[in-house]
Amino acid sequence: MTDTASPGIPTSSVASPQPRQDIEAILHPRSIAVVGASTNPKKQGYIFVQLLKEFGFKGGIYPVNPKASEIAGLKCYSSIKEVPRPLDYIISAVPAPLVPQLMAEAQGMGVKAVHLFTGRLAEMGTDEGIRMQREAVAAAREGGMRVIGPNCMGVYNPGHGISFRLNFPKRSGPVAFLSQSGGNAIEFVYRASLRGVFFSKAISYGNASDLDESDFLEYFTSDPETRIIVCYIEGVKDGRRFLRVLSEAARAKPVIVLKGGRTKAGARAVASHTASLAGSDQIWESLIKQAGAIRAGGMEEMADMVVAFRYMEPPRGLRVGVISGGGGGTVHSADICEAAGLHLPPLPDEVRHRFKAHLPDTWYAASNPFDLSAIVSASGGELTIPLAAQFMAESDAFDVVIVDPDLEFQFESPDNQDQARALVENLIRVKQSSKKPMAMIIRPGDVPEAWRWRTTMELQRKAWEAGFPIYPTMGRAARSIYSLIRHHQDR
Amino acid sequence: MTDTASPGIPTSSVASPQPRQDIEAILHPRSIAVVGASTNPKKQGYIFVQLLKEFGFKGGIYPVNPKASEIAGLKCYSSIKEVPRPLDYIISAVPAPLVPQLMAEAQGMGVKAVHLFTGRLAEMGTDEGIRMQREAVAAAREGGMRVIGPNCMGVYNPGHGISFRLNFPKRSGPVAFLSQSGGNAIEFVYRASLRGVFFSKAISYGNASDLDESDFLEYFTSDPETRIIVCYIEGVKDGRRFLRVLSEAARAKPVIVLKGGRTKAGARAVASHTASLAGSDQIWESLIKQAGAIRAGGMEEMADMVVAFRYMEPPRGLRVGVISGGGGGTVHSADICEAAGLHLPPLPDEVRHRFKAHLPDTWYAASNPFDLSAIVSASGGELTIPLAAQFMAESDAFDVVIVDPDLEFQFESPDNQDQARALVENLIRVKQSSKKPMAMIIRPGDVPEAWRWRTTMELQRKAWEAGFPIYPTMGRAARSIYSLIRHHQDR
Numbered sequence: 001m002t003d004t005a006s007p008g009i010p011t012s013s014v015a016s017p018q019p020r021q022d023i024e025a026i027l028h029p030r031s032i033a034v035v036g037a038s039t040n041p042k043k044q045g046y047i048f049v050q051l052l053k054e055f056g057f058k059g060g061i062y063p064v065n066p067k068a069s070e071i072a073g074l075k076c077y078s079s080i081k082e083v084p085r086p087l088d089y090i091i092s093a094v095p096a097p098l099v100p101q102l103m104a105e106a107q108g109m110g111v112k113a114v115h116l117f118t119g120r121l122a123e124m125g126t127d128e129g130i131r132m133q134r135e136a137v138a139a140a141r142e143g144g145m146r147v148i149g150p151n152c153m154g155v156y157n158p159g160h161g162i163s164f165r166l167n168f169p170k171r172s173g174p175v176a177f178l179s180q181s182g183g184n185a186i187e188f189v190y191r192a193s194l195r196g197v198f199f200s201k202a203i204s205y206g207n208a209s210d211l212d213e214s215d216f217l218e219y220f221t222s223d224p225e226t227r228i229i230v231c232y233i234e235g236v237k238d239g240r241r242f243l244r245v246l247s248e249a250a251r252a253k254p255v256i257v258l259k260g261g262r263t264k265a266g267a268r269a270v271a272s273h274t275a276s277l278a279g280s281d282q283i284w285e286s287l288i289k290q291a292g293a294i295r296a297g298g299m300e301e302m303a304d305m306v307v308a309f310r311y312m313e314p315p316r317g318l319r320v321g322v323i324s325g326g327g328g329g330t331v332h333s334a335d336i337c338e339a340a341g342l343h344l345p346p347l348p349d350e351v352r353h354r355f356k357a358h359l360p361d362t363w364y365a366a367s368n369p370f371d372l373s374a375i376v377s378a379s380g381g382e383l384t385i386p387l388a389a390q391f392m393a394e395s396d397a398f399d400v401v402i403v404d405p406d407l408e409f410q411f412e413s414p415d416n417q418d419q420a421r422a423l424v425e426n427l428i429r430v431k432q433s434s435k436k437p438m439a440m441i442i443r444p445g446d447v448p449e450a451w452r453w454r455t456t457m458e459l460q461r462k463a464w465e466a467g468f469p470i471y472p473t474m475g476r477a478a479r480s481i482y483s484l485i486r487h488h489q490d491r
Numbered sequence: 492m493t494d495t496a497s498p499g500i501p502t503s504s505v506a507s508p509q510p511r512q513d514i515e516a517i518l519h520p521r522s523i524a525v526v527g528a529s530t531n532p533k534k535q536g537y538i539f540v541q542l543l544k545e546f547g548f549k550g551g552i553y554p555v556n557p558k559a560s561e562i563a564g565l566k567c568y569s570s571i572k573e574v575p576r577p578l579d580y581i582i583s584a585v586p587a588p589l590v591p592q593l594m595a596e597a598q599g600m601g602v603k604a605v606h607l608f609t610g611r612l613a614e615m616g617t618d619e620g621i622r623m624q625r626e627a628v629a630a631a632r633e634g635g636m637r638v639i640g641p642n643c644m645g646v647y648n649p650g651h652g653i654s655f656r657l658n659f660p661k662r663s664g665p666v667a668f669l670s671q672s673g674g675n676a677i678e679f680v681y682r683a684s685l686r687g688v689f690f691s692k693a694i695s696y697g698n699a700s701d702l703d704e705s706d707f708l709e710y711f712t713s714d715p716e717t718r719i720i721v722c723y724i725e726g727v728k729d730g731r732r733f734l735r736v737l738s739e740a741a742r743a744k745p746v747i748v749l750k751g752g753r754t755k756a757g758a759r760a761v762a763s764h765t766a767s768l769a770g771s772d773q774i775w776e777s778l779i780k781q782a783g784a785i786r787a788g789g790m791e792e793m794a795d796m797v798v799a800f801r802y803m804e805p806p807r808g809l810r811v812g813v814i815s816g817g818g819g820g821t822v823h824s825a826d827i828c829e830a831a832g833l834h835l836p837p838l839p840d841e842v843r844h845r846f847k848a849h850l851p852d853t854w855y856a857a858s859n860p861f862d863l864s865a866i867v868s869a870s871g872g873e874l875t876i877p878l879a880a881q882f883m884a885e886s887d888a889f890d891v892v893i894v895d896p897d898l899e900f901q902f903e904s905p906d907n908q909d910q911a912r913a914l915v916e917n918l919i920r921v922k923q924s925s926k927k928p929m930a931m932i933i934r935p936g937d938v939p940e941a942w943r944w945r946t947t948m949e950l951q952r953k954a955w956e957a958g959f960p961i962y963p964t965m966g967r968a969a970r971s972i973y974s975l976i977r978h979h980q981d982r
Contacts, residue, residue: 042907119865123818124855151818166903167940183817183864186900194938234822260819265835265859266826272858273818298827298966326674327614327642327764328751331725335757336789344756364615367763368756373674374610409677412657416533443678446936446963447685448948449658457939472937475789 023219026113026146027201028160029088030059035080035102036093037063037071044117045093046072055170057161060084080105090114091154096121096132103139114140116150122207122275123151137209151274152206153182156189156199173198174227175306176220178213180205180234180274184299192303196464197310200225207274212237214245221249228309229253230302234260235276243287250292254309254487258296259284294487304471304480311469314488315400315437318343321392322369323385325406330369333404333474340478344368348397355391359384372406382419386426393436402477403427404441407459414451424459428466439469439477514710517604517637518692519651520579522551526571526593527584528562535608536584537563546661548652551575571596581605582645587612587623594630605631607641613698613766614642628700643697644673647680647690664689665718666797667711669704671696671725671765675790683794687955688801691716698765703728705736712740719800720744721793725751726767734778741783745800745978749787750775785978795962795971802960805979806891806928809834812883813860814876816897821860824895824965831969835859839888846882850875863897873910877917884927893968894918895932898950905942915950919957930960930968
């Protein structure tokens, strides 16, 4: 299943029409060998094999382990030499000292790329680790092979049946994630997918001994499946090239960058993680700005930004209409939105009058933010809240509308679930019949009541499936929408 | 059930030994009449009655509604006059125009207080609303009654069987919440309780027509059941008195204040919400600081701060030892902690050597932040991660230890649940055998897989029941722990 509708993203691209063919081929191998495949289902050396089966990889899958005859139900080979041809791609899960032998054996087989899941190379900071990594790359190059890694999770390409994590979605989408960290890729892809963000590809590239951030960024710039690029980067080897490539990428599509190692302790962690030089934070700040990319401050903010860029048409300005629950909720929403940089104009009289005609008894609550408490108790909130949203969306006074229907308040007991469901469905209808960018707040489903959890997850999903950007709090919505608007205003 | 162990809170109080007797009596009525009780179980006029039963209120519960004979299984009275004596407390759910009659009828019955859930009075901004509210207060005073509200949810006093919300906990705790907004009280009490924060009392006081923030704050200052005070305030009528009362409160216990209406749009919302004057944000900033209270920036931050003040011994300094998952996770943790104001000293050699003795193969990962990826794959993470936490907790190099065991990473499949459970249990053991302040990160349970959600909720609960402050992200932990440390350093 592919997910391509992305309202906020230009459909034409100024980048080169053809993706980098070398990387395109690497990401679409005809067959894959997992060397160092394990018989232990808890080990990644087993899971890599299992994943190719589960994600429906169509080509040959060849586990290699001299001590096993079968792994994950597939025939196991005792050596890479015995694997059927063609062999395009190798995943190495062998320990670092066995990498030279693997590289030697793979020579002349026509292998295009080796993904070194193998770690404990240059990131160890030892002479031996650095030497082994350098030799592995040299041997690969000699045999015409490119290297991804070492010390990384490698490639997630759901459209081609490749994954490195069982809880990743099988569905593709328009976002590419380029991550120097495997752990961050694991967290980000899973968590973002719960908010309706799906991926064209995600690549964890670790020590970047051969193929590096600039190579993959060039590829994503020209990849027609990718319409938003997200990067987690700890350090680059060639800053000048990276600036050029990043600038080209940002001219073609939105590029969101999270830079790891901003602080002293962070830079120390970067050195032992991927043997990278973190570089000065000020230089990174100006590099990202100069390139026209968008900087994220952390993992959570990065996910929030992607939700905005993926699901929201860029609003034409900063004027926001807000609907939220409870008097304190409206005050809080107003404070949080203005602190984030958005503007809350007063509700125009024309909107107040439209509302008065429909709900003569409670129109006094019509303001910006719009306090839904009064209109909920007056008559069914599942009708009145969407009506308020519609009137705001149809008014020229607002560039964007954020609705917090306060579902948790509707959820005092399981009896209210149908009402909450109708409310979300009616809001979806309003959004679909309007051209105004809109977002919705649904508070997190980490609650102990099973019915509350289930309904929350169901409504979240229903909302983003219908194209609604969903946020757990007003603050996170406001900050990421502000980023989206500023990015488009700056261009 | 009462929950009184609060490590971070002084057990002796410098405040007056006796709580304000008038408010103490109001909060512990012998009987309660709900006037305007409804037969519709979805209406708050019904729910108030139901709640008194469900929360085990021991005194008389008297629904009043001339059109009903029974409400929520209790005998219903046609007028307040017919209710048995003594009648200490009235909850008014009648429409605003009926309040004068209620006040007249209640005269001379010995009623101590009337909680006006009734809204649409002064907050309407109309002459009529303001007049009706003024007259209601005058009539109450004349009859020797105090007023809570109008336009508020009233009192939550779980130890005395009084609540205004079905999903509030029946268990009491050491935190008092004073909220000018009913909606914020509803959200805060429920959400905080999921993180192990329970309440002595929560009071939603709305328009503050009679009893106001200063009265309740005086009460909480001297209330022996309250050890932390949290306030959501939109505006005060007597700023001089409030500063004095807030200063006294902050001398006795930690007081966390969220000020609603910081921005222009927020102040506008405040006026229509509780008819308050929001006041200048700068004045509030200096008032809170001068009083020695702690300012929260939003609802989420306020909850995070309460978790720190409730569950953490104040660390003696800013030096934090961090354990987190994945190389990128350690980089991110380091950046986020230092950006929050904490310091991450390098791991002392002595700790590295202790670790080397136990895990000679993977001690290279021993750093600060401590990258748990290597030690998890080396041998069972349920043993090695707690060992790393123990060594950090026992080192003089750190004032506080934050552990992100990356449970989500352990949770790739349901098969790993027992391991995740053992990991959390072992971390709890380390915390309980150490005097070092510690916190744990458990990512939110708003996930679609039922087993993952259930185990996450179970482990969150297990952790805070054992006294562990729990945060959904490293950033939220770091920022609230920083607030706790700075507050104690400033004193």
